[in-house]
Amino acid sequence: MKSIGFLAFCSLLSNIPHLTRPIIGFEEMACNSLISGVRYLIIEGPNENKICFLNFIFFYFGSIAGNCWWLILGFTWYLSASRKWVEEEIGKRSILLHIFAWGFPLLLVIICLSNNLVDASELTGICSLGNFNPLTLFWLWIIPRLLIILIGFFLLLAGFSSMCKERNKFKNKGTDTSRLEKFLLKMGIFSLIYLFSILLNSLCDLHHLIVLSEWQPNTINCKIKGGAFSGNCIRPEQPEPKLYVFGQTMGMATGLAVGLCIFSPKTLATEIIRWQQKLEKS
Numbered sequence: 001m002k003s004i005g006f007l008a009f010c011s012l013l014s015n016i017p018h019l020t021r022p023i024i025g026f027e028e029m030a031c032n033s034l035i036s037g038v039r040y041l042i043i044e045g046p047n048e049n050k051i052c053f054l055n056f057i058f059f060y061f062g063s064i065a066g067n068c069w070w071l072i073l074g075f076t077w078y079l080s081a082s083r084k085w086v087e088e089e090i091g092k093r094s095i096l097l098h099i100f101a102w103g104f105p106l107l108l109v110i111i112c113l114s115n116n117l118v119d120a121s122e123l124t125g126i127c128s129l130g131n132f133n134p135l136t137l138f139w140l141w142i143i144p145r146l147l148i149i150l151i152g153f154f155l156l157l158a159g160f161s162s163m164c165k166e167r168n169k170f171k172n173k174g175t176d177t178s179r180l181e182k183f184l185l186k187m188g189i190f191s192l193i194y195l196f197s198i199l200l201n202s203l204c205d206l207h208h209l210i211v212l213s214e215w216q217p218n219t220i221n222c223k224i225k226g227g228a229f230s231g232n233c234i235r236p237e238q239p240e241p242k243l244y245v246f247g248q249t250m251g252m253a254t255g256l257a258v259g260l261c262i263f264s265p266k267t268l269a270t271e272i273i274r275w276q277q278k279l280e281k282s
Helices: 002-024 026-030 050-081 087-092 094-114 134-172 178-224 241-262 265-281
Strands: 031-033 039-041 118-120 127-129
Touching: 002 026, 002 050, 002 241, 026 031, 026 050, 050 087, 050 094, 050 118, 050 127, 050 134, 087 094, 094 134, 127 134, 134 178, 178 241
Parallel strands: none
Antiparallel strands: 031 039, 118 127
């Protein structure tokens, strides 16, 4: 369950740009300025825009790190349920899990910044990557997330299968399994909401990939030829804005899944007791 706590923290990090966007403003977040004072949307940066730089760190690092903690959740669940590892054995290797969860996203962040791959979204103003570059979107956003999410899902599935077999054994022996069933139901709901949110968000990203690969170059080429009304080209159909809004919503819905899993009266009571004990010791 510690993995879910870190996942919640990463979800908060990745949503900080969305929370601060109405306060900071679109231009301050997404634009650079020329010497003349004219502002332009960041398509290769973030250059001197520190707000864009910080928003990229929060959004991209938080998103990938959250996906990594999802994978670690599936991995530890698999070790515990299928391989019968005790919590102490998993805890001994926690440093390796932390190195992966924080090190892999950091490596990707360094790659993006060193190659000036950061750009700003025309819709939200949030600095991420792949808003204008299809290769960046595919290799540094869609592929890493889908691989991590799917591997984590199959590990969780294997763990669920083992836990269901254990539940059936306990039931046959006449043991009360109500607490185990509630736990499995809670984890199942959390996993499905998180998985479908990420998958739907990735489908919207694939739609944007098609837009970057086909619609955008065709539109630019049409404008070069004098526009659609010149009769020299046929303007392609515009992308559907609703899909972009839906994709952004699904990207933030992962936080809902984590919240449903973490926030309960029992969890809050446990945390209050734990902090009271810490304060008494200090």
